[in-house]
Amino acid sequence: MGQCSRHHLRTLPFPSRLNMRLLLITQKLDQDDDILGFMHGWVTTLASQVEHVTVICLYKGSVDVPANVTVYSLGKEERRSRVQYLRRFFGALWRARGTYDTVLVHMNVEYILLAGWLWRLTGKRVFLWYNHAMGGKRLRIASWFTHHVFHTSPHAYSARFTRAVRMPVGVDTHLFHPDPTTAVDPSSILCIGRIAPIKQLEILVEAISILKDRDIKCTLDIYGSAQVQDIAYYRHLREQAKPLENAGYVKFNGSVANRLTPPLFQSHAIVANMSPDGLYDKTIIEGIASGCMVLVANTAMRDILPPVSLFKKGDAQDMANKLEQILSLSTEARKRHTTQTRATIEATESLDCLLRKLLDAMSPKKK
Numbered sequence: 001m002g003q004c005s006r007h008h009l010r011t012l013p014f015p016s017r018l019n020m021r022l023l024l025i026t027q028k029l030d031q032d033d034d035i036l037g038f039m040h041g042w043v044t045t046l047a048s049q050v051e052h053v054t055v056i057c058l059y060k061g062s063v064d065v066p067a068n069v070t071v072y073s074l075g076k077e078e079r080r081s082r083v084q085y086l087r088r089f090f091g092a093l094w095r096a097r098g099t100y101d102t103v104l105v106h107m108n109v110e111y112i113l114l115a116g117w118l119w120r121l122t123g124k125r126v127f128l129w130y131n132h133a134m135g136g137k138r139l140r141i142a143s144w145f146t147h148h149v150f151h152t153s154p155h156a157y158s159a160r161f162t163r164a165v166r167m168p169v170g171v172d173t174h175l176f177h178p179d180p181t182t183a184v185d186p187s188s189i190l191c192i193g194r195i196a197p198i199k200q201l202e203i204l205v206e207a208i209s210i211l212k213d214r215d216i217k218c219t220l221d222i223y224g225s226a227q228v229q230d231i232a233y234y235r236h237l238r239e240q241a242k243p244l245e246n247a248g249y250v251k252f253n254g255s256v257a258n259r260l261t262p263p264l265f266q267s268h269a270i271v272a273n274m275s276p277d278g279l280y281d282k283t284i285i286e287g288i289a290s291g292c293m294v295l296v297a298n299t300a301m302r303d304i305l306p307p308v309s310l311f312k313k314g315d316a317q318d319m320a321n322k323l324e325q326i327l328s329l330s331t332e333a334r335k336r337h338t339t340q341t342r343a344t345i346e347a348t349e350s351l352d353c354l355l356r357k358l359l360d361a362m363s364p365k366k367k
Contacts, residue, residue, distance in 0.1 A: 017049060017050060017051055018049055018050050018051070018359060018363065019051065020050040020051060020101065020102055020359070020362070020363065021050065021051050021052045021053075021054075021099060021100045021101050021102065022046060022050050022052070022053045022054070022100060022102050022103075022104060022362075023053075023054045023055075023056070023096060023099075023100035023102065023103045023104070023124075024043065024046070024053060024054070024055050024056075024104050024106065025055075025056045025057075025103070025104070025105045025106065025108070025111045026039050026055065026056075026057050026058075026106040026107075026108075027057065027058050027059065027106070027107065027108060028057055028058060028059040028060075028061065029043065029055055029057040029059070029060055029061065029063055029071060029073075030059065030060070030061025030062055030063070031061070031062050031063065031064060031257070031259055032061060032062045032257040032259075033061060033257065033258065034194075034223075034224065034225065034255035034256055034257055034258060035193070035194055035258070036258075037257050037258030037259050038170070038172075038258050038282065039106070040063065040064075040065075040259075041172060041175075041259070041351070042170070042351075042355070043055060043065060043069060044064075044065055044066060044069070045351065045355055046355060046359075047065065047066045047068050047069045048066070049355065049359060050359070051068065052068045052069075052070070052099060052100070053068065053069045053070075054069075054070045054071075054072070054096045054099055054100050055069065055070070055071045055072065056072045056073075056074065056089065056092050056093075056096075056111075057071065057072070057073055057074065058073075058074045058076045058085065058108075059073065059074075059076040059077050060073035060077055061077065070096070070099070072088070072092035072095070072096070073088075074088045074089055074092070075088055086114075089111070089114065089115075090114075090115075093115060093118075100124070101123075101124060101125065102124065102125045102126075102127070102362050103119050103124050103125065103126045103127065104127045104128075104129065104362065105126075105127070105128050105129065106129045107129060107130060107131070107132070109128065109130065109138050109139050109142040110138075112126065112128060112142040112145050112146065113138060113141060113142055116142060116144075116145030116146070117145065119145070120145055125147050125362060125364065126145055126146050126147055127146055127147055127148050127149070127150065127361070127362055128142060128143065128146045128148075128149045128150065128158075129149075129150045129151075129167075130149055130150070130151060130156065130157070130158040131150075131151045131152050131153055131156045131158070131280060132156060132157060132279075133153075133155055133156060133157055133276070133277070133279065134157060135157030135158065136157075139157060139158065143158070143161050143163065146163060147163065147362075148163050148164070148165045148361055148362075149161050149163055149164050149165070150164075150165050150166075150167045150358070150361070151164060151165075151166055151167065152166065152167050152168065152169050152170075152280045153277070153279065153280035153300055154166065154300050155277040155280075155300060156280070165361055167354055167357060167358060167361075168348060168349045168350065168353040168354040168357060169280060169282055169285045169345075169349045169354065170282075170349070170350070170351045170353075170354030170355070171282060171285040171286050171289050171345070171349060171350060171351060172350070172351040173289045173345075173346045173350045173351070173352075175259070175262055176262050176265060176286045176289035176290045177262070177266075177289060177290060177291070178266065178290060178291030178338075178342075179262075179263075179266040179291075182263070182266045182267050183267070184266075184267060184268065184269050185219065185268075185269065186269045186327070186331070186334075187217055187218040187219060187269065187327055188218070188219050188221070188267070188268045188269050188270065189208075189218055189219065189220045189221070189268065189269070189270045189271075189272055189323070190220075190221050190223070190264060190265065190268035190270065190271050190272070190287070190292070191204055191220065191221070191222045191223070191224075191271070191272045191273070192222075192223040192224060192256075192261060192264065192265075192271075192283050193223075193224050193273075193281065193283050194224055194225070194226070194227070194230075195222075195224045195225060195226040195230060195233070195234050195237065196226065196227065196230045196233065197230065197233050198275070198276070198279065199274060199275055200274035200275070200276070200297075200314065201222065201237055201274065202236075202237060202240060203274050203297075203314060203315075203316045203319060204220070204272050204274055204316075204319065205220075205237065205240050205241045205244065205250065206240075206316035206320075207316045207317075207319040207320040207323060208220050208244055208249055208250060208320075208323075209243075209244060210316060210317065210320035211249075211320055211323060211324065212244065212247065212249055214320075214324070216324055216327065218249065218323070218327060219248070219249060219250075219251070220244075220249060220250045220251070220272075221251050221253055221264075221268065222250065222251065222252050222253065223253045223254065223255065223256050223261075223264060224254075224255055225254060225255040238252065261286070262286075262290060265286060265287055265289075265290030265291075265292055266290050266291070268292060269292065269293060269334070270292060270293045270294070270295060270323070270326055270327075271283065271284065271286075271287030271288075271292045271293070271294045271295070272294075272295050272296075272319075272323075273287075273294065273295070273296045273297070273298070274296075274297050274313075274319075275296075275297065275298060276297065276298070276313055277298055277299055277300060277313075279298070280298065280300060281296075281298070284296055284298070284301065285345050285349050288304075288338070288341050288342055288345050289342060289345060289346065289350075291338050291342060292338065293309065293326050293329075293334055293337060293338060294309050294341075295309055295310075295311060295319065295322055295323060295326060296309065296310060296311075297310070297311055297312070297313040297314070297319075299313075304341055304344050304345065305341060306337055306341075308322060308325050308326055308329075308337075309322070309326070309337070309341075310322070
């Protein structure tokens with residue numbers, strides 16, 4: 001990906017605003033959302049670099065955007081029906097006609113299946129951001145209408161496409177950074193994000209139980225919530241963790257807006273993430289940017305992280321062993337690891353790097 005300016009993107013030295021009018025379609029625009037809150041930052045930063053940004057979102061929550069941003073909601077916050085979503089989608093496209101020349105769809109291929117033909121027929125540049133390990137026929141069809149498909153994980157389904165372009169993760173390293181004034185318990189562990197089976201939190205809970213049996217002191221804070229379809233998994237996880245909660249080893253804290261999570265990272269020594277290879281989880285990069293040691297199962301991180309920060313996927317015993325190794329590291333050894341890894345991700349995975357590369361890929365010269 002190469003090196004990139006370390007200035008905040010809002011002041012990147014473009015000679016002027018890019019001659020681009022962008023239509024961005026996303027699931028949710030809400031600065032207070034615990035999972036997708038980062039999208040609000042993307043929108044405001046993009047708006048500083050292009051003429052105009054039009055956003056169509058399924059759900060609109062707390063929004064504070066510049067004057068050159070127009071937001072249309074399909075009405076999920078009003079509990080609209082699917083038929084009403086569809087009607088509002090094409091209504092928004094009609095109202096936004098003539099105000100955009102470039103389309104970026106974030107994750108939801110359905111919108112390209114619905115309108116990709118129209119965008120290509122009218123000469124729009126069409127791009128899809130798709131970073132999931134699972135794909136299929138709908139994704140392949142949607143890719144036919146795109147100029148490029150963006151992804152961050154080398155294990156993403158879309159990475160196989162000839163028009164695929166790998167992108168930086170896009171973490172705001174000006175927001176997520178170490179805070180030397182914050183006291184950090186060297187045995188504190190943080191796990192943050194959606195609570196769902198694919199996140200494999202039961203592996204982490206089992207690893208903490210193993211450490212407890214070894215009489216190794218540590219504390220695990222879990223932040224996040226479960227969607228309706230994952231409530232049964234959440235209840236099972238709480239039952240599994242109950243003895244550890246009673247012993248003071250584990251605490252469930254609920255969800256927190258993404259923009260409010262930097263102090264959580266800054267006050268913990270270790271960030272644990274069990275997501276499989278197909279998920280290039282942003283919380284890993286946020287933890288690194290905040291100066292934490294991290295422990296992950298994702299093999300795509302092996303070029304960034306030291307061996308002590310990688311454990312075998314699904315192996316609680318190996319995770320416990322690696323946690324024990326990290327907990328035994330001296331302050332100086334941890335500092336060496338965290339300083340080196342932060343420098344790497346700041347140069348390759350920051351929001352500055354992402355939006356510079358994204359805008360370059362979507363510019364007309366890249367057709």
